[in-house]
Amino acid sequence: MQKKEIILTGIKPTGMPHLGNLIGAIMPMIKLANAAPAGQSFAFIADLHALNAVTDRHEIATHVREIAAVYLALGLDAEHTIFFRQSDVPEVYALNTFLMNVTPKGLMNRAHSYKAAVDRNTAAGADTDAGVNMGLYTYPVLMAADILLYGTDIVPVGSDQKQHVEFARDIAGYFNNIYGDVFKLPTPSIRAETGLIAGLDGRKMSKSYGNQIPIFDEPAELKKKIMRIITDSKLPEEPKNPDVSTIFQLYTHFADAAAVKDLRARFESGGMGYGDAKKILFEAVNDYLSAPRERYKELLSAPDKIDAILAHGAERARAAAAPILDKVKKVMLG
Numbered sequence: 001m002q003k004k005e006i007i008l009t010g011i012k013p014t015g016m017p018h019l020g021n022l023i024g025a026i027m028p029m030i031k032l033a034n035a036a037p038a039g040q041s042f043a044f045i046a047d048l049h050a051l052n053a054v055t056d057r058h059e060i061a062t063h064v065r066e067i068a069a070v071y072l073a074l075g076l077d078a079e080h081t082i083f084f085r086q087s088d089v090p091e092v093y094a095l096n097t098f099l100m101n102v103t104p105k106g107l108m109n110r111a112h113s114y115k116a117a118v119d120r121n122t123a124a125g126a127d128t129d130a131g132v133n134m135g136l137y138t139y140p141v142l143m144a145a146d147i148l149l150y151g152t153d154i155v156p157v158g159s160d161q162k163q164h165v166e167f168a169r170d171i172a173g174y175f176n177n178i179y180g181d182v183f184k185l186p187t188p189s190i191r192a193e194t195g196l197i198a199g200l201d202g203r204k205m206s207k208s209y210g211n212q213i214p215i216f217d218e219p220a221e222l223k224k225k226i227m228r229i230i231t232d233s234k235l236p237e238e239p240k241n242p243d244v245s246t247i248f249q250l251y252t253h254f255a256d257a258a259a260v261k262d263l264r265a266r267f268e269s270g271g272m273g274y275g276d277a278k279k280i281l282f283e284a285v286n287d288y289l290s291a292p293r294e295r296y297k298e299l300l301s302a303p304d305k306i307d308a309i310l311a312h313g314a315e316r317a318r319a320a321a322a323p324i325l326d327k328v329k330k331v332m333l334g
């Protein structure tokens with residue numbers, strides 16, 4: 001019999017992801033979700049978690065649809081994976097309330113998200129808790145509710161979220177100690193951070209550096225950005241080292257093995273300028289992304305369709321959540 005292992009991850013509803021996010025997080029996550037047995041992977045858009053920082057509902061709703069369209073366009077199968085909007089599953093609000101009572105306040109004091117805010121305040125000479133609302137402070141409890149509500153075993157996340165998943169495991173443990181074996185203990189599965197994708201200026205591609213290439217830029221804009229990737233000043237005829245080149249690094253993720261081997265040879269033998277290498281990279285990235293880009297635009301032009309897909313996911317998520325929430329209520333309140 002196949003082991004029933006549940007995998008789940010939450011996605012922040014932010015603006016357009018970049019090629020670093022695509023290669024480092026989105027594609028690995030879609031592969032994992034599609035590879036899990038049908039109905040045993042959950043992916044949701046964490047709009048409740050956005051509330052501690054964003055007060056404009058239009059902004060949140062827009063980002064929810066955009067990010068849903070991004071994942072669907074890139075191949076997330078919403079029949080296979082239970083794909084939904086966090087706030088469409090009210091069971092999570094209820095579980096959050098229950099979990100609050102087994103979560104030590106001291107645990108929250110240690111949360112990275114909260115500590116980062118405190119550090120910023122301290123550095124600015126402000127009150128320690130300035131601008132910190134309870135949504136931010138108790139962010140890990142809601143995240144534990146997200147995870148524990150579906151009997152999750154594995155939580156694929158970036159390294160910045162590892163502590164939060166460990167907290168979910170701790171909270172499940174505190175609960176089980178008092179009330180018996182109700183929750184499974186989840187384990188984080190941390191994405192490799194080796195081979196971080198470089199941005200236009202050679203540093204790690206990141207929104208915070210403004211050096212990113214958004215995944216669904218139109219071809220003209222995509223080309224313009226790729227042409228701006230910084231290089232050294234080697235002349236066209238000189239041999240070049242592909243292993244220190246942002247152009248080559250990106251190419252390896254968008255071209256097949258034979259094409260990669262070919263470009264490596266052209267770098268090493270000399271005779272190709274960086275401008276030409278960039279044009280080759282542009283063609284590969286654009287070929288890879290042009291069909292998803294069209295699907296993305298099509299989806300966004302039919303927001304009702306996105307909403308219906310997410311609503312269908314929420315129905316399935318609620319059905320999975322109900323027995324666990326019932327059990328929690330029973331063991332806590334009778």
Ligand code: ADP
Nearest residue numbers: 020021024025158191196197204205206207208
């Ligand atoms: P940003 O630095 O642009 O704000 P995020 O922190 O939102 O990006 O990244 C979300 C996830 O995307 C990270 O957990 C990581 O797995 C992946 N990621 C981000 N930047 C890169 C990059 N340059 N190369 C590879 N993966 C990345």
Ligand code: TRP
Nearest residue numbers: 009010011012046049143146155
């Ligand atoms: N906190 C995660 C992030 O910032 C998003 C998230 C919310 C999440 N709930 C989750 C991730 C549950 C994994 C499991 O990226």
